[in-house]
Amino acid sequence: MITYEWLYILAGSFFAVWSLLSLRDTANNKRLGNAAFWGLLAASFLFGSHLPDFGNGLLVLAMVGIAGAGGLGRSNPETTSLEERFNFSALLGNKLFLPALIVPVTAVAGTLLYNYTPLGDTGLFEERRETLILFGVGVVFALAAAMVWLKAPVMAPAEEGRRLLDSIGWAAILPQMLAALGAVFALAGVGDVIGSLAGQIIPDGSVLLTVIVFALGMALFTMIMGNAFAAFPVMAAAIGIPLLVEGYGGNPAVIGAVGMLAGFCGTLMTPMAANFNIVPAALLELKDQNGVIKQQIGTAIPLWVCNVAIIYVAGFLLWN
Incomplete structure (x- = not known):
């Protein structure tokens, strides 16, 4: 049977190759930092499932230390001109x-x-x-x-991948970090606090208003935390599951899937989603680092409204 573990091994193997290539790149004065950072990430993919939580935590802290100390630098491998x-x-x-x-x-x-x-x-x-x-x-x-x-050439994917990865730097793992942060917030009970506040504000039986608050919370938390995967555990625990699913009997598949899309609307409008909005601006050498965000706002807001309508119609009117 092919399991999820196979994907971890595949991803870890690629990061291991990039780590070794970085180590050999004597033209990059930060090659040791690059090699250590991508090597630690490779180790987390290859061995993370077999390490205790404390061991995985140490890997993450080591990566944060390398990035925070400015240990990463852009490489310039020989690729196509x-x-x-x-x-x-x-x-x-x-x-x-x-x-x-x-x-x-x-x-x-x-x-x-x-x-x-x-x-x-x-x-x-x-x-x-x-x-x-x-x-x-x-x-x-x-x-x-x-x-x-x-x-x-055989090494073209590895070298091109390393060039792009080094250009993005630590932001390449920002989605995973923020998703983990969302899980931490959920375990800390942040969702319960927000849920209690929402319950005091939203009138009983107001399904549409609850949907709007849920979708708005997904977008706002995503803008604050930089990733919809980080916002979802909090908003699902606060409003999605207790109010929309259990309270009003909504379709959990629609609420979960389209709720994530509402969060992604927030991704389009925040510099916290650095890997999506700030890094591309840097790679394209735009004069305005928020230029990507400004172009996306006109899409994000109407799309958010459509997501609210989809949740309400498909998740409640057509479901019940």
């Missing part, structure tokens, strides 16, 4: 994006085939992990297809 990239772009155009489409197609089509054909009876994938595992399989397929199609 700017001229070669322009030539590829002129020759292939939008076809260059075809390998990227392999990933979602593999995940969606593979999940449907596995769940609605006799393949599901084989027990090939860990239960309820099929889509995530197939997503990883799609990444491998896409990488192989790109290598064969573009006839790239």
Whole structure:
């Protein structure tokens, strides 16, 4: 059986390669910091499931220490030149994006085939992990297809990946860190406090207002914490489960899925989501570091309104 652990091993292997390449990069005066940081992240993926919580905590603290001390630096590995990239772009155009489409197609089509054909009876994938595992399989397929199609050197994916990863730096692991922070907040009872306050403010029986407060809380907490995965445990414990699901009998699948989308609207509007909004501005060398956010606000607000409508209609009116 292919389990979730296989994805950890796959990701950890890539980070281990980038760590070794960083260690060999004598042109980068911060190569030791880069190698240590990505090496620790590789260790967390490869061995984290087998380490106690205290051991994983030490890995995280060590990574924070390296990043906080300024131990990370951008590398400049030998990859394709700017001229070669322009030539590829002129020759292939939008076809260059075809390998990227392999990933979602593999995940969606593979999940449907596995769940609605006799393949599901084989027990090939860990239960309820099929889509995530197939997503990883799609990444491998896409990488192989790109290598064969573009006839790239064997080390091209590793070196290009290292170049991009070093350009992003510590922000590359910000989603995982913030998601863990959300779990800590939930365990600390923050959701219960917010839920009690919301219960005092929201009139009994007001489903629409409760939906609005839930979606608004998802967006606002995401803007504060930088990630919808961090906001979800708090808002689910505060309003989503006790009020919308248990109190008003809403559809938990709709409330959970679309509630996350409402949180992602907050992601589009906050500099706290540095890996999405600040890092791209830096990589594109924009004069305004908030330029990406300003362009996204016009999409985020109408999308949030649509999410509220979807939760209310599909989660309650059509469900009940």
